[in-house]
Each structure stands twice: as structure tokens, then as C-alpha cells.
Amino acid sequence: MGFTLTVIGCGSATPVGHRLSSAFILKRENQTFMIDCGEASQLFLKDHQVRMQRIGQIYISHLHGDHFFGLVGLLSSMHLFGRKHPLHLFAPPALEQIIQMQLDAGGTVLQYPLVFHPTQDRTEALLYEDDGLEVRSFPLNHGLPTTGFLFREKERQRSISKTFLEEHSLSPEEMWRIRRGEDYTDQQGVVWPNAEITRPSRLTPKSFAYCSDTIYDESIIPYIRNVDLLYHETTFLEGEAELAESRFHTTARQAAMIAKKAEAKKLLVGHYSARYKGIQCFVDEASEIFDDVVAASEGLVLDI
């Protein structure tokens, strides 16, 4: 299966032209996740084939405005367009009251359940899990409570042999158990060892790590090791390494160092400072250290 990542916005705090601030959409099977939600994100979802009401979970990394000022507008629009099904929001604790105050001020009572899951930035945490996927947060070092997010598919379920399926009338629950590795006992009491009636899935589980915003910090490497796609902020180029450090941000070269040490398969750079013209310079600098670098831009779609 794997993921599809769509970049809605990848600028940094100061607006420049029509570059939006941070917002990403991650799709997997029939699930749609949003990661960060800068101002105006909701206005551009449709341009990038994202249906607002399909978003089931939103993850907010930290409470600098360029990562959440678009959220309350999106939540309001979901309500105005008639949403009834739940939305799960994973974010620093203070965001719950910030949203509620704004809805209260306008007399808005959301007609769908908004389920708030406060994040914490001290240790790694499992935020969400289902049969095929888990989502974890891990601490980032950005001068205020900030987390990265890791979306990782679980080992694929095993495939049941076609011959065995034809010869046995299995219930959905029996198939589910066999796919998860259990042996099968038929009606005659014969035990069929799982290894004989299944084979491992040919699909390898995929993973995506999101690291925005952070100073250069090797302590994140254990959390993101071997990811298929690493999004790591590159607010600055190496010429501004001191400024980057003083503002708890990263240079393109430093992001590439993290990608290399974590043995990521691909590096996506973004969160560009408004001081630079164009984005190729970030790819060029990172590519001196790491082979497979892609520059985020509004509307970019990556299959993972």
C-alpha cells in the first residue's frame, strides 16, 4: 500500500508571495491525515484533490502560528459543510482552549465530535494504532514544546495460499487469524501450520517521518532510523548556520546529515526562510551530503 504525501504549504513563518506556511496531507488506503495546518490551508485543499471531510486525524507539531493558524478555520468549515463524523486532533495541550475560545466567541457548537488528544514532548509516545499502521510522536528541540511524527506501517499480513483457500471454506474471522500468523485447525481437528498455508506479503511496510521545526539534533535519529521518507525542515542554508542555531532551526546541510546518519531512503526539505529566492539552493546544498533529496513545493505529491 504505502503512503501518498501532498504538500499544501512549506514556507516558514514570514509570508512570501503565495507560499503557504506548513501543511501536509498524508493518505494511506482510505485514511487521510493532515500534519500541521498553517493559515489558508483549507482554501487550497481542493486544488490538490484533497476532500476536507475525508481528513480523519490532524497532527499539530507545535504552536508557532505558521503551523496552526489555519486550523480553527478548517474546523469551522468542516462544521458549516455538515460534518457529523469525528475528527481526531493530536496537538500540544494549549490548543484545545485556543480553539474552544474562538468557537465560543462566535457561538459555534461543532456538529461533529472533535476528539482532542494532547501531545507531550518529553518522550516518544504512541498516538494512534490500527491493524496496518502506527503513529508515534517524538521530541523535537525547538525552544517550545514540539514533536515530530512517525507514520509507520506494520508488517503486512501474510497471504493465504490460493489452493488452501479453494479447498477450505473459511470465515472472515478465520482468514483474519491466519493472515496474522495463526495456525488453522479444520473441522476434522487437523492442524495446518501457518507457514505451510501462507507466505509473507510481497509488500514491504513503508514509513514517513515529519520533523518540523527543530534545531540540528542527532538525538532524533533513533526515532526516524531507516524511514522511507524523511521530511526535515531546512529553514536556512549553511551560510546562516549561526542564525539557524540561535532560532532553533536547521540548515539544508544539517538536515542532510540527519538523513544520512538515520539512513533514511529519501529526504524532503522545506520550511524555507523568506530570505532565499527559489528552493533549488536547498536541494543543492543537501545533495552534497545525501543522495536523494527532493524540495517541497505547494502541490508536490510523493508516493512513499
Add this chain to the structure above:
Amino acid sequence: MGFTLTVIGCGSATPVGHRLSSAFILKRENQTFMIDCGEASQLFLKDHQVRMQRIGQIYISHLHGDHFFGLVGLLSSMHLFGRKHPLHLFAPPALEQIIQMQLDAGGTVLQYPLVFHPTQDRTEALLYEDDGLEVRSFPLNHGLPTTGFLFREKERQRSISKTFLEEHSLSPEEMWRIRRGEDYTDQQGVVWPNAEITRPSRLTPKSFAYCSDTIYDESIIPYIRNVDLLYHETTFLEGEAELAESRFHTTARQAAMIAKKAEAKKLLVGHYSARYKGIQCFVDEASEIFDDVVAASEGLVLDI
């Protein structure tokens, strides 16, 4: 002198395409006022030749999100771009804490004075006054505390006769006093009656009234009588008059009735519901009642 009004956004609460929610810029001499600030307003100011840091005062009519969700982002950007001079914000009281909580969450301490002036919706109030202009708020009926705003130029200063200026060496303060109607006493003690040495300005004072959002309500007429330009919301057409009333909104026909009864010179319609295709239908309906109707659209500039 007069005003120049620029429409930044004129949609209603539910986003449609790239129509922005309410935001207007009013310029007069070297002053720039903003009225309402829907999400993403800051991203489009430059497109319409508005320099963010020139905005000296912002007026927020009420706390439905489509009238203020863009404000905190704009305030943050003014800070990030180095603003040091004050910004005056006139808005319902609850907005002060809403802004402060969001800035606090990100650890932002604004580097310019943000002077908050709470509005009240019970009676007319004088919000701002200088030599040439006054700004008043007045109650609108929208189901939650809401005010309209009236920008009205004062009577122009009188012009001093050219001959008199040539024959007398006047200090700036003496000129200022004469222009405001005082007699002049020269160094010999001769009194020159003001009417003999000045004439009235040929320029007539201009006015602009902003009425969004409101149910059809004739009680606003005394506040807006004879305005040169009346912006009155037209969320619906007359076919949805019942819906308009139930949601405390107005139809295009009703807005035209208000304009006619208030003897406004020109009516600007906007705040269109997303259910209608195009905006000419609002002009057509209003024009059956009132002669001079203009439809707001993003980027429209009107000289008043």
C-alpha cells in the same frame, strides 16, 4: 480628499473557490484602515497594493470566524517583519484574550504596541477622531454582539485667500487657526474677520458606512443616512428571505431598501452565500429598488 476602498475579501462563512471571507482596506490621505480580517487576508494585501505596515487601525465587526480568523496571522507577520509603531485594534472585548492566548502559546511578544479598544454594541460610539475624520460604531442585529462602522470626514478647513497670504507673513499656527474659522489680528492690532480672508473648501466631506453582518433592520438608518458609499451585506437573494431572517442576514432586495431609505449615494453589496453562482444576481436584484449598486469582488477599488 475622500476615501479609497479596496475589497480584499467579500465571501461569507463557507469558503467557495478562492473567494476570501470579509476584509476591506480603506485609505484616506496617509491613513490606512482595515475593516474585518478573514482568513488569508494578509496573503493578498500585496496583490492589491496594500502595504501591511501602513495599516494603522483595524476594525472588527463581530466574532464570527469569517470576520477575524486572519487577524492573528496578520498581527504576527507585522511583528516578524519588524514593526515598531503602534497598531490600534477596535473589536469586541473577547478578541483581546483570543489573540493573546495564541501569541503566548508560541512564545511571541509583539515588538510593537497593540492598542486594544473594546467595542460595545448597545449604542452608537465615537471610536476615533482626528482633525479630518471621525469613526463611529453603531449596533447591528446579527444574533451576537456586532457593530457597523461609519467613517465620516469632517467639514473641510477653509481656504485662505491667496492675496491675504501674500500680504501677510503667517506662522503655521496662525494659518491653522484661520483655516479653522478664527479671525486674524495682525501686528498692528487690526482684526481681519475670517469671512473676509477665507472661503469654504470646494471639497465636500465624504463618508463610508460598513454594515456586515446584519438582519434587515431599519433602526440602523439614522446612523448611515446620506453616506456616500454604503457597504451592506447581501448574503442571500429574496428567494431565501426566510432563511436570511433566520440566520440574521439580509437579501439583496432588503439591502437596497436600506440604501434607499437611508438616501445613500451608492450601495456596495457583498458577503455572498456560497450557494449562488456568480455575483451579478445580487446587483440585478438590488437594482430593482436602488439605482447605483456595485458588487464587491476581490481586488475591486472604489474611490469615494
